[in-house]
Amino acid sequence: MRPxxxxxxxxxxxxxxxxxxxxGVRVERAGPVVRQVGGPDDWNGVVWSEPGLGAAxxxxxxxxxxxxxxxxxHAEFEWKLYSHDGPADLGERLRAGGFSAEPSETLLAAPVEALTALPGAEPPEGVELRPVTDAAGVELMALAHERAFGTDAGRLRHxxxxxxxxAPDGFVALVALAGGEPVGSARMELYPGTGFAGLWGGGTVAEWRGRGLYRALVAHRARIAAERGYRFLQVDATDMSAPILVRLGFAALGTTTPYVYRAAR
Known part of the structure; x- marks a missing residue:
């Protein structure tokens, strides 16, 4: 298929x-938009708007x-805007309405089959990729996330x-361990009834970057997705990860920008 x-x-x-x-979350069609609604620690926001949406x-x-x-x-929610959404000035209208734009990411996708046998995709020597299945694993994963991204992992833990x-069957969580210490983590969301699985949160602590761990985490998740019958992997990629993913075979489909509305306190 073409991009x-x-x-x-x-x-x-x-x-x-x-x-x-x-x-604990629900998806609703509300007029011209589709939104996800949950509790304060869940992701809340608009995921889609009608293609023919005009200015008014x-x-x-x-x-x-x-x-x-x-x-x-809710203290805040997000409008997830894609570069091909209309009207063309929707981002400006969101800002005028009180939303703040977070850094944009590149929407990437690749056929699963092309990623299952990436050359050099085994973990670096001394690194184990371990599935996260309990609270102890979640703590290791959260620690790797905080070390890799420098952000609090409280929402991730929850x-x-x-x-x-x-709902353990709808996602995959991994932590990479070197000598028992967490050095990387990654997640994959599985979307039953679709051809897509989504890669999220792939991160490597600074001292382990450049050794192939990120590639190994991508290939490992691709093999799981293939086993479960998914056709494509999708990623919202940062400027750091997008070039790596393109080299691995992902194609850019556009960009996505989170517009966040924060209620006045």
Missing amino acids: DEIRDLFDRELREHARPDGP GADAAITAQIAYWGGLG QVLTRLER
Whole structure:
């Protein structure tokens, strides 16, 4: 399939007909948008808007979503904007409505089969890729995440623990250990009924970068996705990871920018 065909399939299967990304959340069609709604520690936001959304419709939808999440008492929510969404000035309209743009990421996809046998995709010597299946594994994963990205992993802990307790079949979580110390971590979301699995959170601590661990984490998840019948892997990639993924065979489908609305305190 051409990249534009894969993008159209992605829009249809994962955005317009989105599934909840975990237990305790729901997906709703609200007029011209599709949104996910959960608790304060879940991801809350707009995942899709109608392709023909015009200026007046966009402004009305923005106002409606601010009122909706305000009524729930949530401190913040996100409008996940893609570069091919309309109208062309939707980002400017979101900013005018009080949203703040977070760093953009590149939307990438690749056929699963092309990634299952990447050359040099075994973990570096002395590194073990271990599935995360319990609270102890979650702590190791969270520690690797904090060391790799320099951010607090409190929300990650909550989300992975909840998934393990209530919906363990819909995702894969991994931690990379060297001498018992966490040096990397990664997740994969499985979207039943679609052709896609999503790669999330792949991170390596600074002293282990450049040794092939990131590649090994991608290939390991690709093999699991293939075993479960998925056709494509999808990634929202940072500027750091996008060049690596392109070298591994991923194609850019566009960009995505999180626009975050934070309620006044």
